[in-house]
Each structure stands twice: as structure tokens, then as C-alpha cells.
Amino acid sequence: MxxxxxxxxxxxxxxxxxxxxxxxxxxxxxxxxxxxxxxxxxxxxxxxxxxxxxxxxxxxxxxxxxxxxxxxxxxxxxxxxxxxxxxxxxxxxxxxxxxxxxxxxxxxxxxxxxxxxxxxxxxxxxxxxxxxxxxxxxxxxxxxxxxxxxxSAPKGQSSNDRAKMAEEIRFLQRSLERAKESGTTKLSVSDTVRCIITGEPFNLEAYRSREEKLELLDKAIKTNDGNAIITIVLFVQRTIKPSIFNMEIKKRPVAVNHYINYLKYHYDFEAVVDLLGFLGRSEEAAMFKYKQAISTSDPAVKIKNLKTCHRAHFLSEQGLAHNTSMLEEHISLLERQRPIEDADAKDEQEGKVMIFKTYPRKSSIINMSVITTLYYCCFYHAGLSENSLASPAAIRRDYKLTDKQFMWIALSARSRLKQWNGIEELFMTKGWFGGTKTKAVIGFDRVCEVLHNTSAPLDILSKYLRMVDNAEKRITLAKKFKCHDIVVDTYVAMKDRAELIDYAKKLIAHSREAYYAQDALKSTTVKWKN
Known part of the structure; x- marks a missing residue:
């Protein structure tokens, strides 16, 4: 101490x-x-x-x-x-x-x-x-x-202040880097378009005036780059008045097409129709609306959409008169198909109608064409009168089908059903004096082809081959269908002995056809040409 x-x-x-x-x-x-x-x-x-x-x-x-x-x-x-x-x-x-x-x-x-x-x-x-x-x-x-x-500050607080200052400096550096990446600085128009094309950072918000925005759009159009064009079009559309945007884009058809495709791709259909209407492309707008209306699978909704499209886009346009009539037929066809489908589906399910058992339906009739609908009705409802929706005659009348269209479809349906006796009534027409005559508007050569494709019996084929007016065509079809009697009779009618001899050599020996040809050659009543 x-x-x-x-x-x-x-x-x-x-x-x-x-x-x-x-x-x-x-x-x-x-x-x-x-x-x-x-x-x-x-x-x-x-x-x-x-x-x-x-x-x-x-x-x-x-x-x-x-x-x-x-x-x-x-x-x-x-x-x-x-x-x-x-x-x-x-x-x-x-x-x-x-x-x-x-x-x-x-x-x-x-x-x-x-x-x-x-x-x-x-x-x-x-x-x-x-x-x-x-x-x-x-x-x-x-x-x-x-x-x-x-x-001056205490040493401990001074260290904290320096650490805070260093952190603030780092934050400011990061902010500067982000600012550079986002392009806060205003580049020239050419450089900005180049950045859009090459995928570099860019900033369109720096361009404030309408002149600068339109300059950007024109520069992008000159590059023919779709991404740059649509990027700037969307920027201009978002930052200026709609009336000015529509007026300016109307002057630039390339930008218009890119913008319309963009709207379609993003399912903004109302904007597409409005823009097409503003541009005066009413026919394109009507057809686009029509495609949109038929895109649904529900027939009731489809009919409703088509009627709306008909009123809004077709009736008011004089240049769409032809398309308007076809649209009306489309609507009426859907309205005809719905009740036919409901009734036939019910009959098929109940099993009360024999034809649905023998030939089950492969698909629904709804959304089928007029020709397919006619074939369906000729196949399942051939005997109905014209006051019925499913009557083939009513379909022919309402949709103004030609005689050739109707005969071809009706002949195909009855041939598939093997109704050979019912085929003849398709060719019966009234004559001048109240009589009837046989006539096929599609030509009996076509009739024979249809019958052959549906495996018609030989006697039925031969019956209608004889009605072919042209002898050369008749011989060709008879050889094709192997109706030898028709070939022999035609050569006899032509008095061509040489051709008949050559043909007889090709027939099977001792067959009925060979004997028939030999008998024709031996006939003394025929005046041969040589």
C-alpha cells in the first residue's frame, strides 16, 4: 500500500x-x-x-x-x-x-x-x-x-456511421446499375429501336411528345422487325388518345396488320372488330365476326351468335348481299338440323325404327353441309313429304339445289340401301303429252358408275348401260363392268363383225358369253359392214 x-x-x-x-x-x-x-x-x-x-x-x-x-x-x-x-x-x-x-x-x-x-x-x-x-x-x-x-463522434458511433455510409454507397451503385439497365437515359430513336431488336435494355417512357413516338414507330416499320413494331405500337396506343392513335395507325398499313394479328392472338376480338370497322374493312370485320360466331360447339349458342352477327355486320352492308343470303341459309340449316337430330337420336336409342338398327348413325347431323344433310335425309327419311323438315324434297326446294345435285345424292343413298326398284322413279319425268320418259340429268354413264360402286346386280347394270346413248362409251363401260352381252349387242348394232370376232376370242371358251357371241356372228339377219 x-x-x-x-x-x-x-x-x-x-x-x-x-x-x-x-x-x-x-x-x-x-x-x-x-x-x-x-x-x-x-x-x-x-x-x-x-x-x-x-x-x-x-x-x-x-x-x-x-x-x-x-x-x-x-x-x-x-x-x-x-x-x-x-x-x-x-x-x-x-x-x-x-x-x-x-x-x-x-x-x-x-x-x-x-x-x-x-x-x-x-x-x-x-x-x-x-x-x-x-x-x-x-x-x-x-x-x-x-x-x-x-x-466529432465517439469512436464506436463513427464506425457505425462509416458502415452505414458504405452501405448507402453500395445501394446507390446498385441503383445506378439498375438505372443503366432499364435505360433511364434517353437514347436516340435509332438506338432505342436497335435495343428492342437485339434484346438490350431500353426505355420508351423517355419519349414524351407525339412526334417522337411516331418517329419511333416509323423507324421500327423500316426495320421490318415484327417484335419492334408491335412493341412500339402498344406503347403509342397506351400513351396517346385513341382517336389520334387510330388516325396515325391508319396511315401505316404494316403496323395495322401487326396490331390486328396481335389482338387476334391475345383474343381481344372486340378491339379487332372495332379497328377493322374504323379502317373501313367492313367485309373483313364481318367475316371475322362470323368465324368467331361459329367457333362454339353448342348449336343453340351458335345460332344465337350467327343471328347477332347477321344483324350487326351483314344486313347493313350492301356489298355483302351475297354473303348475307348464305348466312341466312346457314342459320336456317342449323335450325332444321337441331330437331331432326333430336328426333333421330331418340328413335335410335329406343330401337323402334328398323333402319337405325340396320344402319346405325355414324355421327350427328348438326354442323353438316347442305349436301351431307340431303344425303342423310335421303338415306333415313326418303319417303317423307315436303312439309316435313327431314324431307329430301323440302331440302332441295329450300336450299335451291340443282337437279344434278339432288339426283346424284339421292341415287347414292338409294344404291347404298340396295333399293334397286326405287332407283327407276328417280329417272321418270313427264313428257309433252302427259306421258313419262326415262331421263338422267347426270347421264346414264354416271348412273352406271354409281351402281357399280355400290355393287349393283349385273341385270341392273345392264339395264342402265343400254340407256347410254354413246356407243363407244357404252362399250367401254360394258367391258369395264364385264357386261359381255352389252358389248356383243353393241357390236351387232354397229354391224362391226371384225371387232366382234376379236372380242369373242377373248371370252372364256364354252361359256355362256362365248356362245352368245358365236350366235350373234352366225346370225343371217345382220348385214355386216365387211
Whole structure:
């Protein structure tokens, strides 16, 4: 204890005797200007070259801070990264009278402590100190002691502030990079279009005036790049009035076509119809609306959509008169098919009608064409009168089918049903004097082809082959269908003995056909040409 007191007493004596040099900014011999200079320039005090020891300094709170000298010369340069340990507010700073009358005790003395964090070379110390001494109190750029102290922060808070500042700098750098990527800077029109084509970042929002936007659009059209055109068209459409947009895009057919295709691809059908109507392309708008109306599979909804389309787009257009009549027939055909389908589906399910058992239906009649509907009705409802919706005659009358169309379809249906006796009535027509005659508007050569394709019996084929007017065509068909009697009879009628002899040689010997040919050659009633 005694040793400790002695050591402490020695240290106090050394302190007051000046053996250990202590710098106190509140000493009587330190003026305010000098203290202000010390606080501002942060002079680093070190021991003499022969004393390589620590120099004790006193912080504002009375604690001691050790500064280790790293050089042999007297310190003349302030440390570059030095902050005071505690900030003294202006109300707490000592006045001039307090500086002169304050009792200098070790525990109460206020000393500006400096703790260097880097080594200072002697050459730089002297040069920096000389420069700092040139700006002493009378300079207007100098700060007061209170301002220097109040602007300084404790070491711990200063590290946090530096970390925050570094994070803020990084944030600003990232923001700058994002700004560059998004193209916040306004590029030229050509560069912006090029960025769109190449996939680089671009910004269209920088173009404010209508002239700039239209210039962008014209430049994109010249490049013939669809992506660039539609990108700028959508930008212009979004940023200007609809009336101005429609007026300007009307002048640019290429942009119009790209925009219409874009709207179709994104199912904005109402916008497509409105734009086509504005452009005067009413026929295209009507047909587009028609395609949209028939896209549904529900027949009731389809009929409703077609009627709406008929009223809105076809009736008002004089140039669509032909298309209007066809649309009306389409609507009436769907309205005819619905009840036929419902009734036949019910009969087929109940199994009461024999024809549906013998020939089950392969598909629904709804959405079929007029010709297919006629074939269906000729096949399943051939005997109905004209006042029935399923009557073939009513379909022929209502949809203005020609005689050839009707006969071809009716003949095909009855031939498939093997109704050979019912075929003849298709060819019966009234003569001039009330009689009847046989006539086929499609030609009996076509009739024979249909019958052959449906595996008609030989006698039926031969019956209608005899009705073929042209002898050469009749012989060709008879040979094709192997109706040998018709070939022989035709050669006899032509009195062509040589051809008949050649043909007889090709027939199977001792067959009925061969004997028939020989009998014709032996006939004495025929006057041969040679």
C-alpha cells in the first residue's frame, strides 16, 4: 500500500514537475486560439527520441489514453483518422474564465486525447504541420472548438456511421446499375429501336411528345422487325388518345396488320372488330365476326351468335348481299338440323325404327353441309313429304339445289340401301303429252358408275348401260363392268363383225358369253359392214 502511494506520489510529482510531458488544453498558459488549433488539427504529441514511451493524454471524461510513438522525431502532423472520445455540446464547453480558474487535478483535467491508428512518417508530418499552421485562427475557413468537437463522434458511433455510409454507397451503385439497365437515359430513336431488336435494355417512357413516338414507330416499320413494331405500337396506343392513335395507325398499313394479328392472338376480338370497322374493312370485320360466331360447339349458342352477327355486320352492308343470303341459309340449316337430330337420336336409342338398327348413325347431323344433310335425309327419311323438315324434297326446294345435285345424292343413298326398284322413279319425268320418259340429268354413264360402286346386280347394270346413248362409251363401260352381252349387242348394232370376232376370242371358251357371241356372228339377219 505504501509502495503504491509512493509510486502514485512520484507520478504526480513527475506530472507537475514536467518530467512527463502532459498536454492540457485547459492550462493557464494555453490560449483559446491554441486550444482551438490543437482541437482542429489534431496534433499528435509524442515523447522525445530518447524516450520511446507512451504519452498519456486525458479525454473529455477524464480517462487516460495512451499514444504509442512509432518515430524518433517530435510529432508535428495530426493523425488523419482521429476522432475525439466524447462530443462536448456548446452549453457544456468551458468559458474563458473557467479555463483560467479551473483547478488542475489529474481526475478533473480535460485533455483532448488522440489515439493514432496509422504510422506517420517524419517527412509528411512536418509538411502537413506547416500547412496546418498557415491556417490559424484568423482564417475564415477555420471552425471553432465547439464546432469541431460537436461535429466529432465517439469512436464506436463513427464506425457505425462509416458502415452505414458504405452501405448507402453500395445501394446507390446498385441503383445506378439498375438505372443503366432499364435505360433511364434517353437514347436516340435509332438506338432505342436497335435495343428492342437485339434484346438490350431500353426505355420508351423517355419519349414524351407525339412526334417522337411516331418517329419511333416509323423507324421500327423500316426495320421490318415484327417484335419492334408491335412493341412500339402498344406503347403509342397506351400513351396517346385513341382517336389520334387510330388516325396515325391508319396511315401505316404494316403496323395495322401487326396490331390486328396481335389482338387476334391475345383474343381481344372486340378491339379487332372495332379497328377493322374504323379502317373501313367492313367485309373483313364481318367475316371475322362470323368465324368467331361459329367457333362454339353448342348449336343453340351458335345460332344465337350467327343471328347477332347477321344483324350487326351483314344486313347493313350492301356489298355483302351475297354473303348475307348464305348466312341466312346457314342459320336456317342449323335450325332444321337441331330437331331432326333430336328426333333421330331418340328413335335410335329406343330401337323402334328398323333402319337405325340396320344402319346405325355414324355421327350427328348438326354442323353438316347442305349436301351431307340431303344425303342423310335421303338415306333415313326418303319417303317423307315436303312439309316435313327431314324431307329430301323440302331440302332441295329450300336450299335451291340443282337437279344434278339432288339426283346424284339421292341415287347414292338409294344404291347404298340396295333399293334397286326405287332407283327407276328417280329417272321418270313427264313428257309433252302427259306421258313419262326415262331421263338422267347426270347421264346414264354416271348412273352406271354409281351402281357399280355400290355393287349393283349385273341385270341392273345392264339395264342402265343400254340407256347410254354413246356407243363407244357404252362399250367401254360394258367391258369395264364385264357386261359381255352389252358389248356383243353393241357390236351387232354397229354391224362391226371384225371387232366382234376379236372380242369373242377373248371370252372364256364354252361359256355362256362365248356362245352368245358365236350366235350373234352366225346370225343371217345382220348385214355386216365387211
Amino acid at each position: 505504501a509502495a503504491f502511494r509512493k509510486e502514485s506520489h512520484d507520478e504526480d510529482d513527475d506530472y507537475w514537475s514536467g518530467k512527463k510531458k502532459k498536454i492540457n488544453i485547459f492550462d493557464d498558459d494555453v490560449s483559446v486560439e491554441q486550444a482551438d488549433q490543437m482541437a482542429k488539427t489534431r496534433v499528435l504529441l509524442k515523447e522525445q527520441n530518447d524516450f520511446d514511451e507512451e504519452t498519456d493524454t486525458i479525454n473529455w471524461d477524464g480517462s487516460s489514453t495512451a499514444v504509442t510513438s512509432t518515430t524518433k522525431q517530435s510529432p508535428t502532423k495530426p493523425a488523419p483518422d482521429v476522432t475525439p472520445k466524447q462530443t462536448l455540446s456548446p452549453t457544456q464547453s468551458p468559458s474563458m474564465s473557467n479555463l483560467r480558474t479551473q483547478t488542475h487535478t489529474r481526475s478533473q483535467s480535460v485533455t483532448y486525447g488522440i489515439k493514432p491508428t496509422i504510422s506517420v512518417q517524419p517527412a509528411s508530418v512536418s509538411s502537413t504541420y506547416s500547412k496546418s499552421t498557415e491556417r490559424l485562427p484568423n482564417s475564415s475557413s477555420n471552425l471553432s472548438l465547439q464546432e469541431v468537437v460537436s461535429s
